[in-house]
Every structure is written in C-alpha cells, then in structure tokens.
Amino acid sequence: MKILVCISHVPDTTSKINFVNNDSEFDTNGVQFVINPNDEFGLTRAVWFQEQQGATVTVVNVGGPDTEPTLRKALAIGANEAIRVNAAPTDGFYVATQLAEVIKNGQYDLIICGKESLDYNGGMVPGMVASLLDYNFVNACIDVKIDGTAATAVREIDGGKETISAYLPLVIGGQKGLVEEKDLRIPNMRGIMTARTKTLTVLEPTDAKINTKAVKFEKPAPRSAVKLVSADNLDELINLLHNEAKVI
C-alpha cells in the first residue's frame, strides 16, 4: 500500500504572533517551525502501517526551501521519502491542486492529511484534494484500518462517532485519535542519521489558480483586565454573569 502524508510547516504553538510589512505577512523572526500537530498523528499512524503492513510512506509539503528541515524531521520519524513542491502555500485551493497533481503521478492508495492547520485554520485542503481527484473522503478521522482495498474509518461527530466504510483510494482529514498523544513517534538518533540518506525530491508546481488571498492581518484588541471576585462573595460573580455579561 502506498501512503502519502501531507504535512504543513507551521509556527510552534507557543510562538508569539506578530505581523510585518504593513501587517501583510507573518513575522517569522525567532519563530520555531514544526509539523502541524494534526498532521503528526497521521504521520505516526502511517509509520504503523509501514511497520505492520509493509506500506511505503511518502511525505509531501507545499512550501519554500525553509520547510525542508520539517520534511527531514518527518523522514527521521520514519517516512521513506519526501517531496517538496516548490511554491508558497498561498491558499487552500492552490495547495490542494498541487497535492492532487502529486497524488495523480504517484498513484497513492491512502492520503493522510491533518483536518486543519493551526496557522490558517482553513480546514479545506483534505476535502478539496479528495474532490479534485474524485476520491473517497472522511474528515475528522480518529481511526482508520485497511484490509486490502477496503477501508474502515471512524469519524468524530458531536457527542459520538460514526464508523464508515469506503474503498481505496481514500483521503482522510486526521486529528488526535489516529494515534494517542503518548504514542506519537519522535525522531531518535538512528532516525535522524538515516533521514540524511533518504530522498527529498523538489518538484516545480503545476499551474494553478489562487482563489482567495489573505490581504492583511490583525491582532485582537487588547483585553481589559480580569475582574476578580472574592471567594467569599460568589453572589457578586452570579450578579456579574447575569447582569453584566448576561450569560446566565
């Protein structure tokens, strides 16, 4: 089975978020970049398929040369090879179009994406990839099992879950649950050494439209300070929640 894991290169969750160039760009100064958390669960799950079912795992990212360390980290975690599509990930549709081209050329059976990246929070790439290729798609995927060409996936829904069956090729929008946090693979010494010898191919992008554009960024308005209420005066808290905030 050929698995493609699509990863985003995103600022670490503790990064300070600032903008430059008249608030038109994210300030990358001093920011650590990592594999998007939702993608990490999928990457470990792919490595499990590799170990348990002999699958091959390719990781792909759409980005500039600055994303290569993130791809190398994915190789160190256990992916067999990496692809970087040399283009800025300008919008979800553009990224999905690039990924669809890679998938068409590579004939992958299972495509694992994170359901949402934590920088743009678009949540649209996995669905668009599936739709462009007319592949089956399961979003908010918290489990997937493959038996030949048949897949069983579990989708998280409000207050529960759905068990879904579909044939490969399948695209999933993954999240925590594909593996547990404690089972996430981290690069070990051997992984890091072998990552250096694994192939990282750079492809030029295919022609694609850009449908949306982030023209400007804004930081939220500064908050007013917390109103502290004494533990002896909980009536006041109820009063504030009822009369001031009007939430009870």
Added chain:
Amino acid sequence: MSLLIYAESNPDSTTGGKFKKVAFELASYAKKVAESLGTTVTAVTINAVDVSELSNYGVDKVLKITNDKLATFNAKAYSDAIKQAAQKENAKVIVLSSTTDSIYLAPLLAIGLEAGYTSNVVGLPLSTSPFQVKRNAFSNKAFNITEISTDLKILGLAKNSYGLVETSSNLTTEDFSPTLNEADFAVKVEKVEKVSGKVTIADAEVVVSGGRGLKGPENWSLIEELATVLGAATACSKPVSDLGWRPHSEHVGQTGKPVATNLYIAVGISGAIQHIAGINSSKVKVVINSDPEAPFFKVADYGVVGDAFDIVPKLTQKLKEFKAQNS
C-alpha cells in the same frame, strides 16, 4: 441570483427534523449580507420538517429536500444536493455554518461549484467589491482579512460569531429533488454511536471544564454538578484527558475540540497557550484557580482565586437558588 444558505436540521426522528440553532444565526447573518448585495436569501434544507421558523430570520425562500437516502449525513451527497440548489438559484454567494457536517461538505461544494471558499468568518463582509471578509487565524490569536476573487463565493461562518437577528419575511417553500447517483454514496456509514441525553460541547451555551487542579477523576462530581445546574456540557484540559481521568471526547483545546460557547468556566486549569487558543472564541471566560499567578487569569473576564473544592460546591448551591428565583 439569491444568496444561498444550508440550514441544518437534526436528522434523528426523535427531534423531528428541527433546525439547529446555528441555522437561525446563519439566516440572520445571510439576511444582512443579502441586503448589502441587493438580493434575497434562499435556504436549502435536507429532511427538515417544519421550515416556517426560518421566516422569523429573514429567509425569503426554502428549497426543501426530502429524501430517505439523505437520512444519514453524507458529505458528497449533501454537497451535490446543495450544489444543485445553488445552480438552480444562480447563487453567487453561499454561506454555511461551521458545524462538523458543514465543514466536512464545504470543500467538496467549493470544488463542485469552482467557488472560492473561506472558513472561520467572523463578521459581515468588509466590502463586496472587492469581496473581503475578516476571519479567525493562528488558532484564534489573530485575524486575517481575506479577499475572494472568484465569481462564486462560499463563506463558512465561525461559530457564535453572529447573533440572532429577527426579521420577518414572507417565506415561499418549494419542494426540491436534486439528482443523486450511486457514486454520491460511495462512502457508507455503518454505525453511529452517540452518548444520549447530554448536551454536546458543540451545542452548549455553557461549558464547565476541569483541569489537573481537581487532583483526580474521583472529584469530578464537582464539575458535573455545576454543569447540571447550568445545563452545561462538561469538558477537560489535555493533561486530564491524557491521564485518562476523563474521556478523550471531553478534551478541549488546540488539539482537542474547539469551544466557542457563551460562557466557559475553567476550574483548576492553569491556562496553557494551547488550551486558551482552543477556547478563545468563547464569549465570557470565568477562571477558578488557587494560584493567583495562573496564566489563565490574564485572558479571563472574571476570576476567583481560591480552593476549587470550597468554591465550586458553594457556587453550585448559589446558582441553584438563583435559578429557582429567576425561573
């Protein structure tokens, strides 16, 4: 040329195809956008029973789909049905909510209609020519202003970002039968498992959340009793979920469920950045923590410093009395 919305209803037979509250928020939002574009609002519904309530929120027309094959949600089939509704109406702007099902089908609809799509939209368009909207980004730590340049546009309205606005309208209802084929149903739901009776985090107006400060799962009755008085959903921080004190489905935060409720009460949660990012869209945040230096107090609206084991039972009791007096 109308503006189209997908007004979601609950599919199970017990609630009889009633609209979700988000459907009315969506209608309220769409009405304002339609007015600025000089057009009307059409809602497409799937297996809703009584659609008349949409006329309280300015909807002018309903394309009512009734189809047994759509009894269970199916992203491809639903997006195909909505696509055909959009084409019938020659809709240029389509607005969806951010429920689990709507965000699942939205990208499929975008490709099907060759429409530009932007999600997590937090307000009315800043301009319509060029078409620009403000949306959440960087996990609720910032906003971006996004321009959609395609002829057809799809907006995903962020949860709890636009309140209900009542506008009376004359509603015409038309039965609509989209053409669906085998291929639309290639992905099959085999089983649905739901915890019944409890309000879900996604639907709750109030969420009561507990962290490591509660010291162990045996103390969770504190959280549950407070939640019961408030009709709230219960939630927990990531460490609590990782420790197995509470089910994973209760984990809220950046890698857990997002929370965009009206009132979020955090008990014994220090306020890690990832937790705050995940709940930041909640309107009012109350923090109860014994540590006055807990980072969560910096983003809270109201706070109580002290021992949760003392404060929460007292608060629960006082809220019971308050609710009794005010009902």
